[in-house]
Amino acid sequence: TNVREASAAVKPFEEYQKIYNDIAEKLREEDDRDDGSYGPVLVRLAWHCSGTYDQNDPSQNKGGSYAGTMRFQQEQDDPENAGLKVAQDFLEPFKTKYSNLSYGDLWTLGGVCAIQELSGPKIKWRPGRKDLGLDAVPPYHRLPDASQETGEYVRSVFNGRLGFTDQEMVCLIGVGHALGRCHVDASGYDGPWTFSPTMVTNDFFKLLLDEDWKIRDWDGKKQYTDSSTKSLMMLPTDMVLKKDSKFRKYVELYAKDEEKCMSDFADVYSRLLERGIKFPDSTKPMVFKTLEEQGL
Ligand code: CCH
Numbered sequence: 001t002n003v004r005e006a007s008a009a010v011k012p013f014e015e016y017q018k019i020y021n022d023i024a025e026k027l028r029e030e031d032d033r034d035d036g037s038y039g040p041v042l043v044r045l046a047w048h049c050s051g052t053y054d055q056n057d058p059s060q061n062k063g064g065s066y067a068g069t070m071r072f073q074q075e076q077d078d079p080e081n082a083g084l085k086v087a088q089d090f091l092e093p094f095k096t097k098y099s100n101l102s103y104g105d106l107w108t109l110g111g112v113c114a115i116q117e118l119s120g121p122k123i124k125w126r127p128g129r130k131d132l133g134l135d136a137v138p139p140y141h142r143l144p145d146a147s148q149e150t151g152e153y154v155r156s157v158f159n160g161r162l163g164f165t166d167q168e169m170v171c172l173i174g175v176g177h178a179l180g181r182c183h184v185d186a187s188g189y190d191g192p193w194t195f196s197p198t199m200v201t202n203d204f205f206k207l208l209l210d211e212d213w214k215i216r217d218w219d220g221k222k223q224y225t226d227s228s229t230k231s232l233m234m235l236p237t238d239m240v241l242k243k244d245s246k247f248r249k250y251v252e253l254y255a256k257d258e259e260k261c262m263s264d265f266a267d268v269y270s271r272l273l274e275r276g277i278k279f280p281d282s283t284k285p286m287v288f289k290t291l292e293e294q295g296l
Pocket residue numbers: 040041043044047082083144145146147154172173175176177179180181182183184186187188189235237269
């Protein structure tokens with residue numbers, strides 16, 4: 001089967017809360033990133049190290065967050081990973097500071113911390129990933145290509161390889177893209193999706209439905225821009241969520257019900273970070289306190 005066994009938790013909960021706090025404090029202190037936060041790029045690193053999983057892979061190169069292979073140049077050079085070195089470098093000091101902490105655990109914990117510190121929901125997280133060698137680097141073209149414009153394509157990635165339902169893929173993409181922005185020097189696309197790119201919200205869904213999206217008139221890649229302010233963007237794959245009627249009903253649901261949107265996202269992002277990993281029964285899901293909750 002296409003799963004790898006996680007090792008039993010090597011540290012008690014309190015130790016992981018300490019690492020969480022270190023990451024959160026660094027997020028608070030370092031604001032020299034666009035929009036003032038490294039949080040969004042950490043959310044993206046956690047997703048890209050997990051999103052290479054293929055549940056049907058006959059070659060047994062399963063991908064996913066388990067093996068921490070984005071530390072190798074070969075995986076960093078996947079065109080879809082352009083711009084993520086910044087996030088790896090941000091987290092690197094904690095790899096050195098804490099022994100027995102794998103890259104897979106560090107990068108997924110970084111995503112969990114960023115979501116929670118950017119006012120998002122609590123994300124359950126489990127440790128035990130192991131750093132594996134170069135032969136565990138996943139092949140390219142597993143991460144989604146934003147220029148694709150069909151529901152069939154989006155489903156081939158999120159259902160075919162990752163095993164998520166229509167509702168789950170809509171939730172993941174829409175809450176993920178409430179955060180951060182596209183960078184011309186990374187992906188070739190440009191701009192943020194929402195007016196509050198450092199807050200976890202359901203705004204992506206509202207804007208996708210309410211705004212009139214037109215193809216942007218520029219020399220760059222095909223992307224969409226809102227007619228009212230011309231300051232926001234949608235990728236071709238994002239527009240599929242509005243055009244495909246089976247996706248659209250979930251866009252409508254999440255635009256209306258922020259609470260459901262956040263609780264569904266918490267569940268599905270947590271499962272994304274654990275794709276292809278079997279945890280021992282003794283490893284209970286951990287839920288970290290935010291800095292604010294600890295009075296820090
Ligand atoms: Fe994404 N994303 N993503 N995305 N993404 C980009 C940026 C972010 C796609 C393409 C892109 C998810 C799904 C998809 C984030 C989270 C998630 C960029 C710009 C592209 C292109 C990168 C750049 O230029 O820096 C495509 C295609 C899909 C699926 O079809 C999912 C799922 C998530 C998380 C749950 C976040 C956050 C960013 C902003 C990063 C930043 O640096 O600000």
